[in-house]
Amino acid sequence: MADPERSGRRVRPAPLLFEPSEAVADPEHFFGLESMDNPAELLARATELTVAFRAATDRAVEFQAVAAAQLADPRRFDRLTLAEIARRAEWTEDYAKKMVEFGRELLAGEARAGGQ
Numbered sequence: 001m002a003d004p005e006r007s008g009r010r011v012r013p014a015p016l017l018f019e020p021s022e023a024v025a026d027p028e029h030f031f032g033l034e035s036m037d038n039p040a041e042l043l044a045r046a047t048e049l050t051v052a053f054r055a056a057t058d059r060a061v062e063f064q065a066v067a068a069a070q071l072a073d074p075r076r077f078d079r080l081t082l083a084e085i086a087r088r089a090e091w092t093e094d095y096a097k098k099m100v101e102f103g104r105e106l107l108a109g110e111a112r113a114g115g116q
Contacts, residue, residue: 062106064089068096069103 028034031049036042068089071080080088086096 065099065103066106067103068099069101069107072100 031045033042033046033049036045068085070076071085072082073079082093082096082100085091085100086093089096089099091099
């Protein structure tokens with residue numbers, strides 16, 4: 001599947017709706033996909049969900065990185081060590097370091113964009 005970000009056309013992800021608690025309890029239930037009989041509709045909806053979950057994952061990772069960078073900021077009196085950030089996020093310390101760096105890049109980009 002072509003990446004909509006790279007093709008210049010941004011596709012809006014399908015809305016992720018919370019499933020009723022009784023549906024979540026059924027391991028075979030997943031956003032109603034199991035009840036779809038038309039394979040074309042099933043493919044379309046499953047693809048929409050895939051794009052939505054990917055977009056949600058990417059966005060959540062960016063928020064994690066920004067939060068990690070803010071928590072590791074040496075200007076904070078209550079800053080956290082990489083080890084503590086890793087522990088809280090259930091990451092390795094090396095991954096925490098990369099996420100802090102990524103978050104700092106994102107924050108610097110926001111600062112540059114805000115200053116224009």
